[in-house]
Amino acid sequence: MLEEYKDIQYQISDNKRWLYNIHNDRMIVSEHSLENYLQDIENPENPLHDFYISTYKRGKLTNFHFIRIILESSRINFFYKVSLFLNKGYLTLFMLIISLTLLPSLLRMDPVDPNYFLLTKFSFWDMAMIYLVTTTVILPLHEYAHFAVYYKYLKPSKVTFGFSLRYFSMPVFFIKVPFYKVLKGKKRNELVLAGVKFQVAIWFLLTLFTVMYPSKFLLGLIIVNLGLIITNLLPFLKLDGYWYLSNLLGVEDYMAYFKAMFLKKKKFRLDVCLLGLINFGMIILSIISFLADIMRYFV
Incomplete structure (x- = not known):
């Protein structure tokens, strides 16, 4: 079960602290003990204060x-x-x-x-x-x-x-x-x-x-x-099949692993590389299809 304090949910798993702020949709994952900071989180000097008060952003452009x-x-x-x-x-x-x-x-x-x-x-x-x-x-x-x-x-x-x-x-x-x-x-x-x-x-x-x-x-x-x-079963575009395949591959997110490979932060894997390239292609095709539909509407 999740613990909760002032609408901040937290869990300790695999020696990591997972903290999620419901109001601003921010998540922190740390190997350091953070739960003690929650008691005084409204204090501006608290390391978690910005995490607590920062405003909500409506996700990413994608x-x-x-x-x-x-x-x-x-x-x-x-x-x-x-x-x-x-x-x-x-x-x-x-x-x-x-x-x-x-x-x-x-x-x-x-x-x-x-x-x-x-x-x-x-x-x-x-x-x-x-x-x-x-x-x-x-x-x-x-x-x-x-x-x-x-x-x-x-x-x-x-x-x-x-x-x-x-x-x-x-x-x-x-x-x-x-x-x-x-x-x-x-x-x-x-x-x-x-x-x-x-x-x-x-x-x-x-x-x-x-x-x-x-x-x-x-x-x-x-x-x-x-x-x-x-x-939804397609293993691309972060649909359900995407996450299921990530689990089968033994990674949390195969696109995150794909990007980390090129930053030399992860070991190269041919299967993840091929899937990452296909996924990028699917994203580009999705955007092109959307733009083509808009063009057909106005032309």
Whole structure:
């Protein structure tokens, strides 16, 4: 469990002190004892005073937070037990098999035309509703599933969430899990995969509803949700697959390791080098695609 003092959360792990300031989104990791400074942190002479009073910055240019909300964790724990239940591997596998098995039959259903499997065949209003449900329901539930596992092991009293723009082109909902790196092995993998597992559950439920009440709208949600599952499993752009692959590689963040290699702070690894180059390529393509869309809109 996390300790907390004046909205500063802290944990001792691997002989390191991890301190996180909820209000300004700053993290300190040190091998020196810092917890004693917390008692007098409002004193300007205290080494942690700047960490305590400094203002919040809305992330980086490549991950800009334009909406951020801080709440007591207990106020959003209504899906906590449900989320953990759906995170069980055997249940995810069962729902995945059923959803994949029923997918072909959905495309042959009347009145759903197989051509509607293409999102370009949907009406403007269908697309608007699909986008609204995706951004206000599916993506927040995905992120909450991550937080449910985080809360299971660390029990933070407050939670920070909101919307950010990643790589100038990807609007995403986020929930902060700053002590993610404290978790090890299976616990860390459980947290990383929790969001995708919840989306498999959403896919399963949407499939059942579509079987009972065939509609283009429900089929559209299935398509978009499935696309998001596949996208999140990609090991690039700091999506879920990125962090899972980092765990498999035995590094906390393979792009951080990639950059450290070229600064000669880390031993050269060919696998990390190749992945880093591909990831840079994906970021550049994402930005180019975003700029091309803007150009097409104004031209």
